[in-house]
Amino acid sequence: MTCALILQTPERLVHLSKIDLAIIAIYFLAVLCIGFYLKRFAQSGEDFFLAGREMTAWVAGLSFLSANLGSLELLGWAGSSYQYGILAVHWYWIGAIPAMLFLAIVMMPFYYISKTHSVPGYLQLRYGKAASGLSAVSFALMTILMSGVNMFAMAKVMQVVLGWNIHFSIWISSLTVGIYVASGGLFSAIFNEVLQFFLIWFGALLIPILGLIETGGWKGMVARIQQNFPGQDYTHAWSTLGRFSNNPMGMHWTGIVFGLAAVISMGYWTTDFLVVQRVLSAKDLRSAKLAPIIGSYFKMAVPLIVIVPGLLGLAVLHEHLVPESALQPGQHSYNEVLPLMLARYCGPGLMGLGVTALVAGFMAGMAGNVSAFATVWTYDIYRPFLRKAASDHHYVSMGRWCTIIGLFISIGTAYVVMGFASIMDYVQALFSFFIAPLFGTVLLGMLWKRATPAGGFFGLLAGTSTAVGIFLSMKLNPNLIAVFALSPLAKGLAQDMYQALWSWLVCVIVTIAVSLATAPKPASELTGLVYGLTPIPKEEGVPLFHRPIFWAAVAFALFLILQIVFR
């Protein structure tokens, strides 16, 4: 009781009992113990930064998915589904599944066979130091800033939902993450992500189960939504995308297909090192190919615990939630729909599990950011540019120190964001913009042997500059939204789609133009890096059920069925 009084203030969305606090405390204790246990195994560079490259397909696959299944993601997309309805599901299906399967079948062989430790590492092998350095610096900077932004967001959520002191949340969670990642490196991060995966499912799955029982099933839920919000379509994923004005997102199907599916999601799932690092830890090529495919099946199911609770909120909550910007005392924002639903159905014990799932999601996200930062800093910035020939032990020490230093920078960022909240939107938006041109650079590097080092560097630079330029132009002059996003009605998410599309196109065009004007690398230097020059192991003689391509085809068929059912 005393403990509860120290941690909590009277204003909070949910109340925790002793058993809930015990469940949260056990989680912190468990991850610290696991971190200390794993320290003895993370001695070499490959162990610390790539978990020894010995993870099974299942561990790598769940970790790959969990790196993307953070709590901000859960709370934010549950809020988006309350705001926009089932349209939010596109970020889980067409905005993820094709890209995950593309990574598995097309791109993973090049990443894995080249034995690279990171995405900038691949760029160094393929294009040289300039493109790799640009990518590494932008990734390291944005990752650590994102970590700070996430840290602040977590502390803010904990303050609103649980009434916890904001400084308490920041310092306790950061120190815990710092200790266990600095101890066990990527081993710790992956173990924690797998634990988080189970916690999130067990913590959140009761909401759709009990919610659908309360509403009398899917049809009952749809009927209640129509009753609460007459004249608005919240339950069709495709039929309202014919015009920008037909849906609350201000979205057109071209933005979803060409912006989200073809560029943003491809860029995120195939070149964001935070997620790709998990797959690189797989023990062999077959496991590395299977990992994203396994992840894709669970990704298709995630809307059950994210989108359905948002829709249930539309159906069963008596109050109408509002945007964060229009929040008045006594009201709740869209982003609070998941905690509200948790409080609606979960009593003592289950509430603790749900809150632990959120805390685990935040901490796993932080761990993912700092472990990826430590790898990219050590291998792609420190080693090539600052200290070329040091011992493996030296680089592992650098990785451990980087983890701690990275966390302190993140804490600093969190406090800066606390003072200037609008920075948060900019950092989050900018991060996604680096990804789209990077996808163009990596894709051309893998599939087109004529792409040259100069082409790769200038293409990436031009694409990134275009992304930042379009973003700032639309912020400073809203009239330009109609130019870049094709309609003045395009809202934030729709603008992101078109920004990504243009920056990717600029990157590809500049890369091709500069490559054609400069001398290509000799074929002997491209072996193992480019399509046509890389011997990919055949799967002849392997039973059909053991082939990644078979399970990828099944996943794609399921994905298509879901599109038709929820069209």
Place this chain on the structure above:
Amino acid sequence: MSERHHIIPVWFFVGLLLLIYGALILYSGIVEWRNPPPTILSNLHAPVWWGGIMVVLGIVYVRMFRPRRHA
């Protein structure tokens, strides 16, 4: 999961956590059986069956992936 390092599989830790959490949730469900909390559908006693499922799954994982001596 790790032939070279002989690390205890992550599934063992998953099972242990599910077992402990399941037992705590099951216990709270039994304690509040006659006087359930003021949540929607509390008459379904979700903590009892949800906690029970977690306990069973936890036992299965712990037994299947418990640390063994290596030859």
